[in-house]
Amino acid sequence: MAVLALSDVSKSFGAVRALRGVSLKLEAGEAHALAGENGAGKSTLVKILSGVHRPDTGQILLNGSPVTFGGPADARHAGVAVIYQEPTLFPDLSIVENIFMGRQPRTRFGRIDRAAMAEQTGRLFAGLGVELDPEQAARGLSIADQQLVEIAKALSRDAKVLIMDEPTAALSGNEVARLFGVVKALREQGCAVLFISHRLDEIFELCQRVTTLRDGTPVAEDLIADITPDDLVRRMVGRDLDALYPKQDGVPGEVALEVHRLTREGVFTDVSFRVRRGEIVALAGLVGAGRTEVVRAIFGIDRQDAGWVEVGGRRLRPASPTAAMAAGLALVPEDRRQQGLVMDLSIDRNIALAGLAEVRRGPLISRAAEHARAQDWAVRLRLKFARLSDPVGVLSGGNQQKVVLAKWLARKPSVLIVDEPTRGIDVGTKAEVHRLLSELAVGGMAVLMVSSELPEVLGMADRVLVMHEGRLVAELPRASATEESVMSAATGRTAA
Amino acid sequence: MLVRRWESLILVLLVGVCVWAALGVDGFANTSNVSFLLLDTTEIALMALTMTFVIVAAEIDLSVASTLGLSCAVLGWLWNAGLGIELIMPICLLVGALCGAINGLLVTRLGLPSLAVTIGTFALYRGLAYVILGDQAVADLPAAYTSLATRPLVPLGLVAVLGVGAAVLLHATGLGRAVFAIGANQEAAFFSGIRVKRIKFWLFVAGGAMAALASLVFTFRYASARADNGVGLELAVVAAVLLGGVSIFGGRGSLPGVLMAVVLLGVVRNALILADVANEVLNFVTGLLLVASVLAPNLGALWRRRFTSQQEVS
Helix, strand or coil, X not given: CCCEEEEEEEEEECXXXXXXXXXXXXXXXXXXXXXXXXXXXXXXXXXXXXXXXCCCEEEEEECCEEECCCCHHHHHHCCEEEEECCCCCCCCCEHHHHHCCCCCCECCCCCECHHHHHHHHHHHHHHHCCCCCCCCECCCCCHHHHHHHHHHHHHHCCCCEEEEECCCCCCCHHHHHXXXXXXXXXXXXXXXXXXXXXXHHHHHHHCCXXXXXXXXXEEEEEEHHHCXXXXXXXXXXXXXXXXCCCCCCCCCCXXXXXXXXXXXXXXXXXXXXXXXXXXXXXXXXCCCXXXXXXXXXHHCCCCCCEEEEEECCEECCCCCHHHHHHCXXXXXXXXXXXXXXXXXXXXXXXXXXXXXXXXXXXXXECHHHHHHHHHHHHHHCCCCCCCCCCEHHHXXXXXXXXXXXXXXXXXXXXXXXEECCCCCCCHHHHHHHHHHHHHHHHCCCEEEEECCCHHHHHHHXXXXXXXXXXXXXXXXXXXXXXXXXXXXXHCCCCCC | CHHHHHHHHHHHHHXXXXXXXXHHXXXXXXXXXXXXXXXXXXXXXXXXXXXXXXXXXXXXXXXXXXXXXXXXHHHHHHHHCCCCHHHHHHHHHXXXXXXXXXXXXXXXXXXXXXXXXXXXXXXXXXXXXXXXXXXXXXXXXXXHHHHHHHCCHHHHHHHHHHHHHHHHHHHHEHHHHHHHHHHHXXXXXXXXXXXXXXXXXXXXXXXXXXXHHXXXXXXXXXXXXXXXXXXXXXHHHHHHHHXXXXXXXXXXXXXXHHHHHHHHHHHHHHHHHHCCCCHHHHHHHHHHHHHHHHHHHHHHHHHHHHHCCCCCCC
């Protein structure tokens, strides 16, 4: 019998039907994947299982009998634990204190029983094979370690169902492997796991069963053993997908971006490279290798301690995004919600934000020019929207990313830097973004791409630069870049 | 959307209060009272213009009334020292701008929260005003200016001209867009090439200079330069800005709304005074309006959040 199941569940928000007739069974000892594009209803489903939302119709079944979750506390009490992409620990408390937050064991005299807490934590960590100091403060833990703490916290509550909502989005390869080791162990101990990820290879590695949602409706439930990744993609998008990495070969032209011995103490050291017009250069490496920090410094977000950046042969003033933009640089940042967009502003105003000088008539902003600029790029990027005056926050993740791209492409940059351009966006949009980047490069733009997804790096880049612990350790031309060569450089096993 | 609805609400409230006062309060509906009550809001209106920019940019300046006091003290001191008033006025404006610049530097260069900084300079500038002028009142100011300031059309004309200018600047220029973007998401604004620190610095400078301009109107209107001129006005200014629909968290608001709120507060005050309501009740009503204005938009936002946009939140 399923530990936790949904039976014919529907949920609407206003006029939007987020889920329609969804049934799902989570069995003990089984990892069940939930696949679907952004906006397919995965998050809503998680929120129903975790007690955040109540279904409009249908039932939640716990060990076969219907239950009502009045809130997240009820779900937690029933043994459902959710691990999010961004863990929510208290940074100033120790690991132990985080695990037992709100339900610390007491001694006979009513004081918090630190010894019991430490002992239980030790046992949990030993069971998980985790090596962390339980007395360490949560601040400074990597996201991967924080997730392990969250898992330990869930287990200390006797969780029977572990829901993981894109837990790997911010993890590096090793960290993913370690997380999967832990999850597999839990599965074998009889936990039911619901796993959500945009990375198909992870679904195929970890799970036995997959339910696919499309537009809130369940389209298929398959045993992983019976299908291929291509089958799964077809179920998610409902059509055959064009190649995910439609890379065309461009002709490299003159040097557009030159980075010379760029150093930011304690972050990255002596980074030098060039990007030519017409090529896509990928900056690969593990999370924390300093890739994002390098592109931030190039764009002038942070000040470097040494070295310089040249664009089109002219040296940039350090620490000035304005100067970088004037020279023809554009940066599509890593965190689109926090850095790429102003969520409260409308789509057209967001697109105009990086080019306020270009939508002016005299001293005043021209609404017409602003609208035309947005309209033009919305059509070119096939943006799905109701009105350009809607707040950008109502769009799905993939469409938000298109707005960020539109905002920067409208400036007609000579060098486009994209940091994790397809993180957290659905497969369909991903292929569109890849095609766009390829077309831009062929059209003569220099593209520098930071990506943690190896298939993306290998599929899109003309050259791959690999960083390890703040240094550039390898430069691999497209022909010799393989998963093995990039990973061994990224983990510091070879030096170039 | 919400902003527009809020402005309409303020307008309806304003009309309602005016109608009630005209019908029910003796001595409200005549030209001299109306012009007096409008004249009485001049300084608040002026300072509210720049305060709107500051709060939309998600900062705050609680030192404006103290800057006004310091500027008054400098005026009185220099007048006593025998300087010509035409020379003193630009000096006062410079002093105000300097006060704003100090706030701006502390906030943008040292990264201190503006609430803490301007609570500090709130005491500092007022203290300095007392140091300069002590408790004397300088009243022998040139009649040409004092009579100018009491002619309603002059100060109100000033408010009108600057108000239109500020509204255009905030709502129709790149600078205005940048201020909204900074208030809504400072990091995204910076990533878009907006010079966040520079703009914030100049907003504080403008706020200081505007407080000095308000001090000139104040001094001439009452024909008295004192160190305690305008004590407590900063709260009236912030109250008007928030009541006008500007979000205390930044990123939302409109200047027409703020100007209507200034008038609304002036009318309520005036009508209550005429109706012989005690001063304590007056403060209570102002406070109530302020709390309601901070609460209402947030209640609206909470309500909306419950029913929409749940799909995308992780």
